[in-house]
Amino acid sequence: MTSLRAVHVVGAGMIRFARYKESSLAELGQKAVLQCLRESGVPRSRIAAAYCGTATGGMLAGQRILRDLGLTGIPIVNVENACSAGSAAFREAWIAIAAGIYDVALVVGVEKLTRFGGGTIPLEAEDFEVSQGMVMPALYAMRARRYMHEFGVTADDLALVMIKNRKFGSLNPFTQYQKEVSIEEIRGARMIADPFTLLHCCPTGDGAAAVILCSEQVASQFTTRSIRVIGSHLTSGVVISQRDMTSPEITVRCARELYEESGIGPEDIDMAEVHDAFTIAEIMYYEALGFAPHGEGVSLLKSGQTGIGGCIPVNPSGGLLSKGHPLGATGIAQIVEAFWQLRGEAGARQVPGAKVALTHTTGGGISGLDHGACTIHVFAR
Amino acid sequence: MVNSGSQNKPELNLSGAFTWKPPAGESGSPTLLAGRCMYCNETFFPLPQVCPRCLEALETITLSNTGILYTYTIVHVAPRGFTGPYAIGYVDLPEGVRLFAQLDVQDFAVLRPGLTMTAGWGQIRVDEQGQPVYSYTFHPAAAFEQVEQQEVSGS
Numbered sequence: 001m002t003s004l005r006a007v008h009v010v011g012a013g014m015i016r017f018a019r020y021k022e023s024s025l026a027e028l029g030q031k032a033v034l035q036c037l038r039e040s041g042v043p044r045s046r047i048a049a050a051y052c053g054t055a056t057g058g059m060l061a062g063q064r065i066l067r068d069l070g071l072t073g074i075p076i077v078n079v080e081n082a083c084s085a086g087s088a089a090f091r092e093a094w095i096a097i098a099a100g101i102y103d104v105a106l107v108v109g110v111e112k113l114t115r116f117g118g119g120t121i122p123l124e125a126e127d128f129e130v131s132q133g134m135v136m137p138a139l140y141a142m143r144a145r146r147y148m149h150e151f152g153v154t155a156d157d158l159a160l161v162m163i164k165n166r167k168f169g170s171l172n173p174f175t176q177y178q179k180e181v182s183i184e185e186i187r188g189a190r191m192i193a194d195p196f197t198l199l200h201c202c203p204t205g206d207g208a209a210a211v212i213l214c215s216e217q218v219a220s221q222f223t224t225r226s227i228r229v230i231g232s233h234l235t236s237g238v239v240i241s242q243r244d245m246t247s248p249e250i251t252v253r254c255a256r257e258l259y260e261e262s263g264i265g266p267e268d269i270d271m272a273e274v275h276d277a278f279t280i281a282e283i284m285y286y287e288a289l290g291f292a293p294h295g296e297g298v299s300l301l302k303s304g305q306t307g308i309g310g311c312i313p314v315n316p317s318g319g320l321l322s323k324g325h326p327l328g329a330t331g332i333a334q335i336v337e338a339f340w341q342l343r344g345e346a347g348a349r350q351v352p353g354a355k356v357a358l359t360h361t362t363g364g365g366i367s368g369l370d371h372g373a374c375t376i377h378v379f380a381r
Numbered sequence: 382m383v384n385s386g387s388q389n390k391p392e393l394n395l396s397g398a399f400t401w402k403p404p405a406g407e408s409g410s411p412t413l414l415a416g417r418c419m420y421c422n423e424t425f426f427p428l429p430q431v432c433p434r435c436l437e438a439l440e441t442i443t444l445s446n447t448g449i450l451y452t453y454t455i456v457h458v459a460p461r462g463f464t465g466p467y468a469i470g471y472v473d474l475p476e477g478v479r480l481f482a483q484l485d486v487q488d489f490a491v492l493r494p495g496l497t498m499t500a501g502w503g504q505i506r507v508d509e510q511g512q513p514v515y516s517y518t519f520h521p522a523a524a525f526e527q528v529e530q531q532e533v534s535g536s
Contacts, residue, residue: 120458128427129481132505132516133456133469141454142471149452149494191466194455194489239433241423242479245452245471367481 004098006216008226009379011040012336014209017176017323019114023206025057029065029110032208032329036106037069042212042222048102049075053089053109054328055082055364056116065108082364083275084234085109086209087331087375093213094232094377103215109332110208113325118204121327129367137201137278139365141193144280147246148195151295155195158279159186160298162199162321164307165276169318171349174333176205176324200279205324209332211339227342230356231378233258237369245370246295251288251362254374259290264356264378266290269312271341271351272358273334276319285360286314313351316341331375334359342381355381400427401517404502411502411517413444415478426478446500447522448474453484453492462506462514472498472519485520497522 013035020028029052037044050071052062062076079089086109093105116122120135127134144158162181169175181199189197212222219226235257237250259265266289274289276282283297291312292300300306306314317323317337320330338357340346356378363373402412416439417424418432424442425433432439453470456463468484470492483505486492498519505516521527 120460122460132481133460133463133467133483134481135456135458135460137458138454138456138469142452142469145454146452146494191455191457193457239425241477242451242473 005100007094007097007213007229008216008219009211009213009229009335009339010219010222010226011036011042011212012210012339013037013039014174014329014333014336015207016174017205017207017326017329017333019176019204020112020206021114023112025054025061025110025112026064026068028112028206028208029061029108029210030069032110032210033065033069033071033106033108036210036212040212040222042104044069044071046104047071047074047106047212048104049077049093049096050106050108051077051079051089051093052328053079053081053086053107053331054111055080055085057110057112057328061110062108065110071106081373081375083277083325083327084331084361084363084373084375085328087334087359087361087377088234088363088373089328090211090213090331090335090377091232091234091375094229097213097215103218104212105214106210106212107332108208108210109329111326111328112206113204113327114206123365127366129365134365134367135193136365137193137196140278140280141196143245143284144195144278147280147284150246151298153283153298155200156183156187157298158195158200158283159183160301161276161279161282162186164301165282165315165319165321167308168316168349169322171347172318172322175318175322176203177318177322196278202277202320203324205326207324207326207329207333209329209336211332211335225343227339227379227381229377230380231258231262231264231376233261234373234375236373237371239368243370246284248284248288248362248370250370250374251285251360254376255289258376258378262378268356269358269378270354270356271313271316272360273315273317273319273337274360275330275362276315276321277325279321282314282319289358289360308349316346316349316351318349331359331361334361335377335379338379342379403515409501410446411500413446413480413500413517414441415444415476416440417442424476424478426480442476444476444478445474447526448472448480448498448519449528450492450494450496450498450519451479452494455489462508468492470519480519482517482519485518491521497527499526
């Protein structure tokens with residue numbers, strides 16, 4: 001690979017994730033971008049390109065957001081990669097700056113899921129499994145069922161993920177849900193896809209988040225406390241006959257390739273924001289990211305090491321389980337959290353002394369694949 | 382729940398090839414078709430246009446009608462066209478394919494990974510016009526047909 005420039009994140013902003021039935025997607029995106037511009041002090045004239053990550057935001061989402069902020073007239077790219085849309089948009093900006101095409105870029109992730117009313121997110125009708133009755137909670141529920149069968153864990157064990165993440169979430173003013181939950185509430189919530197009750201699932205909501213990235217050379221013009229991108233990787237799922245559904249192949253592979261490429265190992269990570277769309281997901285991602293051996297994710301969780309005060313806090317923001325999962329906004333919100341954490345600005349949920357943060361999202365469900373997309377980034381102070 | 386249906390046309394998959402055919406006569410068993418690559422011998426369901434590994438042509442083979450339930454769930458929040466609660470799962474067939482299917486079962490409590498399942502036929506949803514759509518389904522094989530499953534221990 002020819003020499004790539006180092007890239008830094010110099011600004012971040014997000015809105016509280018919630019249901020915003022009365023707001024348009026463009027308004028949500030604008031609020032997040034304005035937060036980011038104001039907090040960072042980066043002048044609009046320095047932004048050479050903008051990227052917008054959204055899965056259901058429709059045509060020209062980026063332009064609809066940026067027009068009334070006087071930020072069009074520059075190259076704008078809209079990125080779709082299902083739940084990994086935001087992270088993938090960030091990676092595109094990273095690539096362009098690293099390659100020397102631009103010095104400064106803005107990335108906004110946004111989604112308005114309340115436009116669908118209630119129920120599960122509508123999937124692609126021409127997908128075979130969707131036409132037979134697949135919905136996202138069912139896909140994860142089936143992983144959980146197989147994992148429970150092979151490793152002897154229970155639904156109550158999985159519920160501990162929600163309990164931990166809501167504890168973190170209660171310390172984060174940006175989450176949709178800011179109250180802790182008990183095991184009794186989780187058991188008693190209505191059934192969605194066996195064994196998952198509503199409280200094994202991330203809530204439905206809307207949200208937006210934005211970051212500004214730039215080359216290392218110009219970062220100090222904006223802040224002395226930027227964070228550096230030390231790893232970036234994106235991959236897509238592959239067809240594997242009778243695939244082991246207890247091991248998420250796309251994340252296993254993405255993490256392995258990232259670690260090989262960057263020279264970072266799981267032992268170097270101080271905190272991680274991972275794709276906890278459902279409780280089982282966080283357990284499996286501990287294993288796939290190398291924090292625990294296959295089958296021992298629940299033990300790691302029970303040890304307390306991934307919770308408050310642990311050696312590898314996972315989802316200190318409260319995760320998707322507390323924030324909800326406005327698809328395209330999620331990946332950028334994770335990066336916003338990493339930015340704040342590494343600068344010591346995370347308030348009550350601060351991970352003490354965090355120097356290296358990992359963010360991870362997986363995108364969507366299509367037949368035959370673990371997921372369609374997986375994006376992992378690593379940041380360092 | 383899946384209702385057993387009567388005659389109706391085979392479902393076309395995207396490439397226009399029949400991926401399964403409804404039961405002939407009284408048998409109740411559909412014909413499940415998969416594509417086997419003549420070059421690498423791997424088998425795919427539903428039929429892709431070409432072998433995803435080799436891009437070579439596929440020959441159509443008939444799959445066994447009996448397999449092992451790998452995993453399942455019962456969906457309570459049904460998407461449009463479906464009536465909840467309904468059971469879905471993955472059935473592993475000896476030809477090396479894994480089929481996603483609605484599970485036709487009276488009592489959800491009998492479902493468990495490792496259960497032997499047999500292919501059947503039934504209504505799985507209604508289409509945009511409200512017309513019933515039929516497909517293969519799987520139901521638990523009779524008790525005497527259940528294969529002894531060794532307990533899977535963690536790897």
